[in-house]
Amino acid sequence: MSRPHIDKILYGGDYNPEQWPKEVWDTDHRLFTKAGIDTLTVGVFIWSLTQPAPDTYDFTVLDDILDRASAEGRRVVLATGTAALPPWLAKAHPEVNRTDFEGRRHAYGQRHNFCPSSRTYRQLSTALASRLAERYAHHPALLAWHVNNEYGGACYCERCAEAFRAWLRERHGSLDALNDAWCTTFWSHRFTDWSQIEPPNALTEHWRGPDHTAFQGITLDYLRFTTDALLGCFVAEKEAIRAHDPSTLVTTNFMGMYRPLDYHRWAPHLDFASWDSYPPLDKPPSWPALAHDLMRGLKDGAPFWLMEQAPSTTACRDVNPLRRPGELRLATWQAVAHGADATLYFQMRASRGASEKFFGAVIGHAGREDTRVFSEVAALGAELKSLGAATVGARTPARAALLFDWDSWWALEISDGPSRLVKYLDVVHAYYGAARAAGADVDVVPVTADLSAYDVVLAPALHLVKGDLAARLEAVAERGGTVLTTFLSGRCDEHDRAFLADVPGPLAPLMGVRVDEWDARPAGVTNPLDGGGGEGSLVFEIVIPQGAEPVARYTSDFYAGTPAVTRNRFGESGGEGWYVATHLDEAGTDRVVRAVLARHDLVGPYAEHRDVESATRVAPDGTRVLFLLNHGAAAAELTAHTTATDLLTGERHEKGGPLTLGPLGVAVLRVE
Ligand code: GLA
Ligand code: ZN
Numbered sequence: 001m002s003r004p005h006i007d008k009i010l011y012g013g014d015y016n017p018e019q020w021p022k023e024v025w026d027t028d029h030r031l032f033t034k035a036g037i038d039t040l041t042v043g044v045f046i047w048s049l050t051q052p053a054p055d056t057y058d059f060t061v062l063d064d065i066l067d068r069a070s071a072e073g074r075r076v077v078l079a080t081g082t083a084a085l086p087p088w089l090a091k092a093h094p095e096v097n098r099t100d101f102e103g104r105r106h107a108y109g110q111r112h113n114f115c116p117s118s119r120t121y122r123q124l125s126t127a128l129a130s131r132l133a134e135r136y137a138h139h140p141a142l143l144a145w146h147v148n149n150e151y152g153g154a155c156y157c158e159r160c161a162e163a164f165r166a167w168l169r170e171r172h173g174s175l176d177a178l179n180d181a182w183c184t185t186f187w188s189h190r191f192t193d194w195s196q197i198e199p200p201n202a203l204t205e206h207w208r209g210p211d212h213t214a215f216q217g218i219t220l221d222y223l224r225f226t227t228d229a230l231l232g233c234f235v236a237e238k239e240a241i242r243a244h245d246p247s248t249l250v251t252t253n254f255m256g257m258y259r260p261l262d263y264h265r266w267a268p269h270l271d272f273a274s275w276d277s278y279p280p281l282d283k284p285p286s287w288p289a290l291a292h293d294l295m296r297g298l299k300d301g302a303p304f305w306l307m308e309q310a311p312s313t314t315a316c317r318d319v320n321p322l323r324r325p326g327e328l329r330l331a332t333w334q335a336v337a338h339g340a341d342a343t344l345y346f347q348m349r350a351s352r353g354a355s356e357k358f359f360g361a362v363i364g365h366a367g368r369e370d371t372r373v374f375s376e377v378a379a380l381g382a383e384l385k386s387l388g389a390a391t392v393g394a395r396t397p398a399r400a401a402l403l404f405d406w407d408s409w410w411a412l413e414i415s416d417g418p419s420r421l422v423k424y425l426d427v428v429h430a431y432y433g434a435a436r437a438a439g440a441d442v443d444v445v446p447v448t449a450d451l452s453a454y455d456v457v458l459a460p461a462l463h464l465v466k467g468d469l470a471a472r473l474e475a476v477a478e479r480g481g482t483v484l485t486t487f488l489s490g491r492c493d494e495h496d497r498a499f500l501a502d503v504p505g506p507l508a509p510l511m512g513v514r515v516d517e518w519d520a521r522p523a524g525v526t527n528p529l530d531g532g533g534g535e536g537s538l539v540f541e542i543v544i545p546q547g548a549e550p551v552a553r554y555t556s557d558f559y560a561g562t563p564a565v566t567r568n569r570f571g572e573s574g575g576e577g578w579y580v581a582t583h584l585d586e587a588g589t590d591r592v593v594r595a596v597l598a599r600h601d602l603v604g605p606y607a608e609h610r611d612v613e614s615a616t617r618v619a620p621d622g623t624r625v626l627f628l629l630n631h632g633a634a635a636a637e638l639t640a641h642t643t644a645t646d647l648l649t650g651e652r653h654e655k656g657g658p659l660t661l662g663p664l665g666v667a668v669l670r671v672e
Contacts, residue, residue, distance in 0.1 A: 006392050009336060009384045012039035012074070013345030013362065014308060018046055018061045019352060027367045028349055029072045034369060035362065036381025039344060040069055041307070044079040044149050045111065047128065048086035057131055070141035078142055080132060080237050082125040083149035084111035093120040099157035101210060103203045115155045116229035117163040122236055130240040137245035145250040146307075147237045150276065152260055154226040156199045165194045167225045181495040182217035189215065211414050216496040223410050227262045235269055253307040256291030257425055262406035264446040267298040276308035276346065277335065281321065285334065285613065285631045286433035292338030293432075293444040294404055301395050301443060305342035306335040312360030312373045320358075325372065326664035329380050330629060333666045337615035337627035341392055343384070387647055387668065391625055394617035398441040400456040400602060402432050405447045408463040411496045412488060419520035421538050422583065427461040427486060430584070434593035439604015439614050455481050455600040458593070462489040462507070464496065470506035477510055477575030482596050484578040485511065487518070487541045510577040512548035512568030515541045519559070527554045527582065529564050534588020536564055541581035548579065551592070565592055605641035612636050612661065624671040630661035644669035
């Protein structure tokens with residue numbers, strides 16, 4: 001496989017010109033040139049045109065789109081287009097339609113809803129991918145393959161039930177092993193034949209929706225199965241492409257912190273990671289940052305592509321605010337700061353009809369270039385061009401890692417007890433956000449990652465502890481590093497069976513604590529920690545130190561005076577295990593995380609500027625690029641901690657001299 005030659009950050013987005021007349025294409029390309037657009041994602045929803053009938057393929061429109069792009073000097077991310085079915089297919093083969101969680105078999109409609117176990121779907125989608133690869137593998141415009149689109153959801157049909165049973169045989173080997181893993185003697189569930197096993201849904205193990213299951217083990221395995229079933233669709237299309245095109249990179253666009261699919265299981269099969277960023281409106285900038293770092297962590301820190309973001313407004317929410325002037329630029333540089341080598345939009349031109357006609361676009365229905373959005377997009381295009389290759393291929397020199405684990409996410413949120421109010425992402429984001437606010441670069445990595453390069457490993461809400469993870473965390477502390485974990489960690493094994501040991505199970509020796517019992521209280525009930533350590537809420541574990549020393553204690557209730565935060569010296573090199581026994585507020589989390597980072601000199605020079613985000617990337621030639629991003633509405637007056645040149649403005653900042661970031665301002669500094 002060969003990396004395509006990229007001499008600047010790729011810029012462009014989803015472009016669906018099959019929806020409008022050719023005359024409009026002229027305007028599109030003229031404006032693309034004006035805005036510095038070099039990359040177009042095409043063919044994402046074009047299946048009903050490329051295969052209008054079972055035995056008819058017609059690539060006329062796609063030919064024209066690619067030829068035109070090529071003539072204009074633009075490159076194309078070519079989608080296989082298998083995410084939205086043509087009507088004839090769903091009519092002729094109803095089994096391609098999904099059966100939902102309530103057990104209802106759907107009829108034709110919408111998109112992203114094929115049954116992953118349908119043989120017809122598999123055959124037709126791979127046939128299409130194969131034809132596309134055969135036709136376009138050597139097209140001069142081809143830059144990368146984009147398989148399907150935003151894989152997601154789940155199916156509960158009879159075919160999926162069969163496939164689930166086969167998957168279970170493979171995973172567990174025997175019914176005895178499966179019964180043991182799922183603890184089926186509870187509620188008389190001992191299975192004596194594979195055919196007795198049903199997908200867990202509203203008709204079987206669940207009540208009150210997907211998070212309430214009688215058997216966590218069954219539901220966990222179905223989540224893993226669904227991940228693998230959809231991955232099977234991706235891999236099959238990729239193989240079909242590879243038969244004709246051995247070298248062009250293949251990806252599919254992810255959705256960041258998307259609970260239904262364990263992207264770590266997918267990661268080895270992607271040539272590079274890409275994702276679509278539509279940050280929730282109620283979240284701070286550290287939320288998309290976490291998603292960027294999670295996506296960068298998929299391929300061992302290699303750059304990812306921002307495959308989609310809205311240039312202005314979304315349309316899918318009840319209320320869809322505009323991105324304010326400057327916000328798009330800031331979000332784009334934030335993506336680059338975290339490792340993006342491409343920043344692309346959905347969408348380049350607005351579709352005329354249907355559900356996304358009011359979704360923001362670089363070019364609106366009137367085709368004007370004198371709009372605010374177009375001007376901002378074009379100005380950004382010019383900036384990206386002026387930066388050139390400076391950050392292409394650059395990596396993040398993080399010395400702190402945060403473990404992210406879909407199994408723990410699932411297990412925590414489908415657990416009955418101790419509290420439905422604890423949300424995995426909220427806990428993970430709290431620790432991530434605190435580390436980032438302190439100025440540390442953070443790699444967000446799977447629990448299987450090599451941890452030997454890190455001084456600090458944050459492992460919040462590590463509910464399941466699998467394989468040799470505990471030993472690898474101990475190894476971090478043995479060579480002098482610090483490991484932090486929190487309440488609800490170390491509870492269960494990979495099958496969600498409680499460890500037959502003191503909590504936190506295999507993490508107990510490193511943490512030097514024993515959790516004796518745990519209290520859960522309604523939202524709003526807090527327990528202040530002593531010494532100004534912030535407040536705990538939701539879950540209050542009662543800790544009995546087994547060698548650890550208290551850092552902060554609860555001050556109220558019958559467990560007042562018992563430790564809420566502890567540190568434990570571990571090994572001969574000064575390493576430590578930190579345990580946080582409650583859900584801390586921001587002040588408390590900040591304090592703990594800064595104390596941990598400070599042990600390794602990882603609190604950054606701008607840590608006192610809450611609105612200023614910093615991130616470093618190191619280019620393949622060793623150049624260090626420091627990004628400073630001001631998320632505040634007021635200017636940030638900093639003192640440069642190093643001599644550096646702003647690659648966007650050419651301005652040189654002397655160490656110790658003033659460095660001002662305007663409101664929503666960005667500096668991309670080459671460090672000397
Ligand atoms: C997703 C999809 C796009 C489009 C956008 C906007 O990210 O991949 O096709 O639907 O959302 O809603
Ligand atoms: Zn199915």
